[in-house]
Amino acid sequence: MTRARNIAVLWWLLPFAILVLSALLQVSRGVYFHIFTHDMFVPLEGALHLQHGHLPHRDFVSPLGILYYVIHWVPGLVVPISASTLIYANLLAALLVALVALVLGRQRLPLWLASIVALYLGLVASSPRQIGEAATAISNNASYNRFGWALIGLLAIVAACPRPDPTRRSSLIDGAVTGGLLTALFLIKLTYAGAALGIVLVTLVTVRRLSDWRFPAMLFGLFGSVVLLVELGTGLIHLYLADVRMAASVATDVLRPAFAIRLLFYCATGAVAVLVIGLLNERDQRRHRLWVPRTLLSLAIVLAGVAIGIQNHPELENPLLAIAVLVAGYPALRMMRTPVLQAGEAAAGRLAGLLCATAFVAMAAVSMVQDVAAIGWTAMAPRARGADVAWLAETPIADLALSGSNLPVGPLGTDPAVRNDVALMGVIGEGVALLRPHVQGRHDAVVLPLTFSNPFPLILGLPPVRHEIAWWHAGRTFSQDRKPDPALLLGGVDYVMMPKRYMSYSTVLAFRQAYAPEIARDFRVVDENGSWQLLARRDCRARALC
Secondary structure: OHHHHHHHHHHHHHHHHHHHHHHHHHHHOOEEEOOOHHHHHHHHHHHHHHHOOOOEOOOEEOOOOHHHHHHHHHHHHOOOOOOHHHHHHHHHHHHHHHHHHHHHHHOOOOHHHHHHHHHHHHHHHHOOEOOOOOOOOEOOOOHHHHHHHHHHHHHHHHHHOOOOOOOHHHHHHHHHHHHHHHHHHHOOOHHHHHHHHHHHHHHHHOOOOOOOOHHHHHHHHHHHHHHHHHHHHHOHHHHHHHHHHHHHHHOOOOOOHHHHHHHHHHHHHHHHHHHHHHHHHOOOOOOOOOOOHHHHHHHHHHHHHHHHHHHOOOOOOOOHHHHHHHHHOHHHHHHOOOOOOOHHHHHHHHHHHHHHHHHHHHHHHHHHHHHHHHHHHHHHOOEOOOHHHHHHHHOOOOOEEEEOOOOOOOOOOOOOEOOOHHHHHHHHHHHHHHHHHHHOOOOOOOEEEOOOOOOHHHHHOOOOOOOOEOOOOEOOOEOOOOOOOHHHHHHOOOEEEEEOOEOOHHHHHHHHHHOHHHHHHHEEEEEEOOOEEEEEEOOHHHHOOO
């Protein structure tokens, strides 16, 4: 008994130990980036906005919900905001997901399998790997996508896998958890909330079949109550929806038909496995040859992942494939926990459960191995050296480390686009050097660079820009016609920074063109160097910044 109990304790501790260890490895030599370093300033400046009392949608434009920024704000209550904040926020989300997955999974699955599910979802939430890319493509990029994948995977398990011995209380608990997860997804990114709602609705007409009204009543009651309270208390919900509509109205190539076809082919093998496992586990298919509810639900989960993938970065990875296998094989997996079965039934049931569990582990291992390798790579990868990154040592993001790989740097010829993240940091460093003498140690100057994200408030200890967009991307978050009001955006700005070279320079040009008349009218050039032009407000006496 003691040995069995010790093994059980190890299974309980395993996912949390690995997740904490992975976070420690990621910060041990500095938070490593290979690509998309400029993305890090989106969540970090969001946390900075919250520290200054600003709220998304009211004080700055964001197609993401407030919960995403709150997750990154929480570590700042304990330690100063830095590059490590990204890892701490990921760890916080991963631990919460793993805890819920293990507690609720233990009521449905064998402990060892519930532990692996918790670890899988935790790694999905916290891996630094660019989803769909190799283990060396470290970006810590768009963590809202990883949070969303993990939460919707957990929601699918809770909703689609009713407990073996359901009670009124368990139905209410499952409904509350599912409603809480749906609410969290809604307050992070609407794409995932929409896909999750689709999974819930399919669940209600397949495996749950509306027979227990307590589950949907609690689910939608909790979701509606929280959303209503947030709207009544802060007024953010209708502003959030307006920000999402603005982003949707300027987005181009939303459906991505060519990529959608590629993604469907990528998911085909996994979908076939889901189909086979689902059909083998349908108990009533003899009576209802065309109605195989769990199989249909499992395929719907796969398609939900495809729909999300089309809306996200075009990457060939669908973390819901493994979850769909688990849902499809749940009847057999559930039998592994049933203590009283006849001899023949027990042997067949446990064999079927073992095969389904093996299928899940095999499919989950594809991404888990890459994620673990990526975490190890962050601790071993060569770091960049030289003037482009040396200046970081005297900033709040001294814990940022960039790839030391030999990549071409830019610009090339007359092309103003820099060619890698090390060169980008060099450009930002030149901007800091240009701006610092003009700010003169003050902490109330507001600086707006015409770039994808704004690194200067965090680096120089300045307030963030009110009414800015969380990230400026021409054709994704703003256009010449759909953009923040120039009077609101520029009204509180003291300095405008115009880059002469930068990453995603097409966005720089679109940003400059969108506000060119107002900038020319209200600002004048006061300094420049090889990478930046600094403009100060003409009426600087109003802020005593002359």
